[in-house]
Amino acid sequence: MNHDAYPDNYIRGILNSVKSIAMVGASPQNVRPSYFAFKYLAQRGYDMIPVNPGHVGKDLLGKPFVASLSDIGQPIDMIDIFRNSSHIMPVVEEALTLDPLPKVIWMQLGARDDAAAEKAEAAGIKVVMNRCPKIEYGRLSSEISWMGVNSRTLSSKRPPAPTQGMRLSLNRMSVGGGETAASDRAAKNKTERS
Amino acid sequence: MSDRLPGFSTLAVHAGAQPDPTTGARATPIYQTTSFVFNDADHAASLFGLQSFGNIYTRIGNPTNAVLEERVAALEGGTAALAVASGHAAQVVVLQQLMQPGDEFIAARKLYGGSINQFAHAFKSFGWNVVWADPDDVASFERAVTPRTKAIFIESIANPAGSITDIEAISTVARKAGVPLIVDNTLASPYLIRPIDHGADIVVHSLTKFLGGHGNSLGGIIVDAGTFDWSTGGKYPMLSEPRPEYHGIRLQETFGNFAFAIACRVLGLRDLGPALSPFNAFMILTGIETLPLRMQKHCDNAKAVAEFLAGHPAVAAVNYSGLASDKYNQLARKYAPKGAGAVFTFSLKGGYDAGVSLVSKLQLFSHLANVGDTRSLVIHPASTTHSQLDDAAKVKSGAGPDVVRLSIGIEDKEDLIADLEQALAA
Numbered sequence: 001m002n003h004d005a006y007p008d009n010y011i012r013g014i015l016n017s018v019k020s021i022a023m024v025g026a027s028p029q030n031v032r033p034s035y036f037a038f039k040y041l042a043q044r045g046y047d048m049i050p051v052n053p054g055h056v057g058k059d060l061l062g063k064p065f066v067a068s069l070s071d072i073g074q075p076i077d078m079i080d081i082f083r084n085s086s087h088i089m090p091v092v093e094e095a096l097t098l099d100p101l102p103k104v105i106w107m108q109l110g111a112r113d114d115a116a117a118e119k120a121e122a123a124g125i126k127v128v129m130n131r132c133p134k135i136e137y138g139r140l141s142s143e144i145s146w147m148g149v150n151s152r153t154l155s156s157k158r159p160p161a162p163t164q165g166m167r168l169s170l171n172r173m174s175v176g177g178g179e180t181a182a183s184d185r186a187a188k189n190k191t192e193r194s
Numbered sequence: 195m196s197d198r199l200p201g202f203s204t205l206a207v208h209a210g211a212q213p214d215p216t217t218g219a220r221a222t223p224i225y226q227t228t229s230f231v232f233n234d235a236d237h238a239a240s241l242f243g244l245q246s247f248g249n250i251y252t253r254i255g256n257p258t259n260a261v262l263e264e265r266v267a268a269l270e271g272g273t274a275a276l277a278v279a280s281g282h283a284a285q286v287v288v289l290q291q292l293m294q295p296g297d298e299f300i301a302a303r304k305l306y307g308g309s310i311n312q313f314a315h316a317f318k319s320f321g322w323n324v325v326w327a328d329p330d331d332v333a334s335f336e337r338a339v340t341p342r343t344k345a346i347f348i349e350s351i352a353n354p355a356g357s358i359t360d361i362e363a364i365s366t367v368a369r370k371a372g373v374p375l376i377v378d379n380t381l382a383s384p385y386l387i388r389p390i391d392h393g394a395d396i397v398v399h400s401l402t403k404f405l406g407g408h409g410n411s412l413g414g415i416i417v418d419a420g421t422f423d424w425s426t427g428g429k430y431p432m433l434s435e436p437r438p439e440y441h442g443i444r445l446q447e448t449f450g451n452f453a454f455a456i457a458c459r460v461l462g463l464r465d466l467g468p469a470l471s472p473f474n475a476f477m478i479l480t481g482i483e484t485l486p487l488r489m490q491k492h493c494d495n496a497k498a499v500a501e502f503l504a505g506h507p508a509v510a511a512v513n514y515s516g517l518a519s520d521k522y523n524q525l526a527r528k529y530a531p532k533g534a535g536a537v538f539t540f541s542l543k544g545g546y547d548a549g550v551s552l553v554s555k556l557q558l559f560s561h562l563a564n565v566g567d568t569r570s571l572v573i574h575p576a577s578t579t580h581s582q583l584d585d586a587a588k589v590k591s592g593a594g595p596d597v598v599r600l601s602i603g604i605e606d607k608e609d610l611i612a613d614l615e616q617a618l619a620a
Contacts, residue, residue: 031441033448036245043246109450132450138247145210146247146255148263148459149274149452154200158213164233175209175268176199182390183273183420183451190423 003117003129004188005178008152011136012170014104014126018077019047021133022069022102024091025082026050028060033108034082035060037134044137045167049076069094078104080133081111088113092120101125106133130187141168152177202269202385203486210264211479224476225257244440244448244460254464258472262479266405266415267455269384269482270397273420274455276463277413277475281380281400282312283468284414285347288376288396290466291432291457292344295321299345300338302329302359304352304591307580309378313347332363339371344429346373350389350529351381353565354575354599355513355592356538358525365393372429374422380404381537381565385489386530395422396454403566404536406478407488413470413478416458420451432457439465488568488604493533495610496602502611503540508548508618513592514538536602537565539575545596549574552598555617558609565601570610573599 001010021041027034042048042061050060053067066072069079069091079102081091088107095102096119105120107113107129117127138144142151143162153172162168178184200208211222230249232238240246249255259277267275278284293299301313303326313324327334329348346368348359361377368375374395379387383404389397399405401413424433424446433453436442439461446453463469493516500514515522516534526534542548552572553561559572563579573579575593588594602610 030243030245031443036448039240039245110447135450142212143247145264146249146257146260147274148255148260148267148276148455150264150267150272152268154208155212156208158218159215161215164237175205180199181420182271186421187451
């Protein structure tokens, strides 16, 4: 997988297929990006599990914190890692001990570890790096268009009136991005420089 | 669901718009409302805390305006956009995110006269210090860089003389200085030039001109290219530092490559207040649907009129970069191969008096202070748009006393030429 520019269908396929998401580094502080993403993905119907050893005994929006991936005790479709790039590898290594393995490992905006990605991919796990699943879900459904964001999708279909907790269709026509987007090229140049 | 990329005209009609979920309305509805009902207290808190996507109050966002924002972002190749009340408002909101009192920004000397005034006087009173550079001399931008420089500002096609700016060369200076390049793309529109493809980090427009295109609605817009890294060195605290307005959110960390557009919305538009009327957004959106058709006709007409004027015995000089003999023709071929725009100047051998006489005799051209209308327009910049500048600055910005500016409309070119011909006779 080219981790500089993901085809929309790759992201769409992941967000349409996974049901349970363990969020490593989930924060109970309501101004942290992980809190935003946790809350949004729960509202869109994903089964969310907060993983953070510092908050065991508490819960996040009604979901009890667990200390580590191995404490979850149920199969997990996707692991969403809210940690800096330097803390990714141990999480991926722990994920690779799970049985069954997760289908997807997702690293948040700003987080990237190519060696960890390679390990996960060698085990048949799909990897996404330096993206936010909330932003990608909002973009592919065009819900993020409320914020003036370029969803890079088009549709001539009448969508259902959105209600709380509703899953939204992500099956809109993609109109560019990835290698065609200046923002992605800038991110790639930054990776190459560092 | 294919990954085939649609063309510019398809995006001009479709991007950002879909049938209304509630009514099925196919045209974008005008959501003429100040406010939006919350589902419950938690929903309200999520929206105010920026945790959820949705509408609160039209000074922060509006569904009609959002369609306009996404459409222009798509046409420019940016990650997001923010529509505001005018092009001037767009410039205030952009610089508010970048500048602290005592900071500097470098601006091209050839700009719309209103921008020169705004930068030199209004912004100076905020402690935002403009440093002028010559767009025909890239080294003058390099020389102007200091540790307090926070941005570089240029026009892609410069008002009033329609000269073309070497965006790529100036973007190299900006990159080296570690500051964003802001390009005012009003006179080109994304149909002719997409500055982000040439290294711009932020694009601003007066939507009032070619994008709206019909001379009926004011508007402005800010497009975030998503290319600039705001996190380095605490140089841009509005984006990189915890914001007390939002209980400590860091916008770049939270919103990634569209954080600048979000900052403009939640720190700029929210607090400064220059919101665009949803009705204007609707009018401008309708205009944008025909942008590619209009812009090509504007350019084709402008070239024909410029060629006519260049051959007229009463005309001293024509400044139109679409003419092979023009100083900017090479740059025009590179940056605007479809056409060199429709705003240009010419000077008359009879000087100031001949200019005044010409304006008074024209029957189709309207004498007014706007450009980018379906109608052809004429103005004498020295006595109007650029009148606040001193004589030397007038000449430097391309608005000397003998100069007449035209904005060519989409009428039949034969009629425009005939009108100029009768007004130049006698």
